[in-house]
Amino acid sequence: MKKIFLIFITCLVIQFVLTGKWASFNDQITDLEKNISFLKEENDKVELQIASLVSISSIEERGTLAGFTKTAAKSLEEFSVALRR
């Protein structure tokens, strides 16, 4: 009778401890999921900012503002070819 009572108490304690542990695991998982989602969002934001800054049109605009100009076209006569209709 005593043994059964001891086993019952032990099981109860184990269940109590495990339930607490698993509950905290769940919290950790939720935290991780939140972090993942936050990082994804930040990543998207950074990707968007980089893309806006280094797009060809914005680089061209900055180049022009900085005083860069297009190189002169080569002479047409140098490489003449003939075409018909």
Place this chain on the structure above:
Amino acid sequence: MSRRIKILRIILLLSFLTIIGKLFFWQVIDSERLKTLANLQYQISREIPADRGKIYSSDNFPLVLNNKNYLVYVNPQILKIPLADLAKALKPFLKDSEINPDKSLDKKVQWMPLMKNLTEEEKKQIEELKIEGLGFEESKIRFYPESSMSAQLLGFVGENAESGRKGYFGLEGYYENELKGKNGLRSFNQDALGRPIPFLENIEEKSIPGRDLYLNIDRSIQYSAEKHLKEGLAKYGASSGSIIIMNPKNGAIVAMACLPSFDPRKYSKEDPELYKNPLISSVFEPGSIFKVIVMASAIDVGAIKTTDKCPLCSGPRSISNYLIKTWNEKYYPNSTIEDIIVHSDNVGMVYVAEKLGTEKFYESLKKFGFGEFTKVDLQGEINAGLKDKKNWQEIDLATASFGQGIAVTPIQILTAISAIASKGEVYQPQVVGKIFDSKQIIPIKPIKKANPISRTTAEVMTEMLVQAVEKGEAKWAKPKGYKIAGKTGTAQIPIKGHYDPEKTIASFVGFAPANDPKFSMLVILNEPKTSSWGSETAAPLWFEIAADIFRIWKIAPVY
């Protein structure tokens, strides 16, 4: 007394049994229905919109991203300031929508939209105003880092009848199922007034983001094509124009430029006609560039040999009461087959088509893919169709030999001519190279569609097209040291049963380097005003873009 107690006992027992029975009915038999009813009363569900897939160019640069966007709403039950004051406070943020300060607020509703399309920055500024009763709803809209670059190719995301987002035209339309993802579902409890109770939210189903598309489009070449096209339209006074560049060895679309274009961010304010991509959604009579297909077919089936001479090229030809002349009314008796292409000789082409015959001509067109969809992965492709073989008259064969009286789409003609560059093989044009999601990469393999001509014929035709570029009268700049194969075209525009005497469609199609083609390109200019000829408008534009491609792809000159 005992009888009355007995009756009372029976009544109590029956009452108890009735309660037990009713409880059993509610909790076991009718439980599901009641549970649903209860949930509907205190629980509400909302969709979690899935992030739409992004679109990247071949250098992994994003062409289409998603940007956070906010809608501002007011809860009239909580708002404490008059509407006029609210309108004044929000005035700096108003774009298209306007708040009417004279309008009275309906106090029965809890949600009334005020403004949409606000940025995160604007949202923060409004929050700082600390106006009680204002709320925000987050959504995502498409963001285009390269602005309206390749607008017709990308398409746009609009709203459908159910106020849901949906892709229309181009890639957004064609890959709607891949891009849209799967919306999730969250549920939360609400109070008696229908307001959500915080901390009682439950995500029932997570949203699955849409797949990302990685294109074959080379961003630098796309930019160059659009820039040169814009300059070309201004320089030659053309009403519109389009350029398509393809890798002939696998059908990958490298660039696709069309002007005039539209801004996909403001699509609703643009002319809907501009949504269409003319390279896949419009037909034209190709003119002289079609001679390449006819000549290749005739050589391939053995109807003519490269050593043959044209016995009927000394003057105009009369066919079914129509007089067929050359473009400049110059005639070259005993022209060689190569001369016919080099001189772009209409009379010579009639001779070639007659040797080929209607039956073989028709079969050959089919093999090159005319009369059917190219199956390019863009929404909106049309099929020009071919006239029934039985209805072909002598004059139809004659005019088709130099590209008149036959309608094609630009993508059909480039796909067909690319077969010469790829030693006789026709590939399905493809814009998307890879499809990505969080779990897998799906590569899109090249699809070989047909083998309309032999390798030998392709080599002969390549040499002929190189000569067409090298020899002749009109002088234009070609990048030095490169062998380029190409053909000019000047097509007339049919109007009400005849051809417009002044307006033309100028074009140039070709590929380079001729010995090992890395790209094939078609340039079309509609109604150029400085000159009606393709040689004086579309061809120089073609060479300018080709020079950029040689530089960008580091293709070295060979002589």
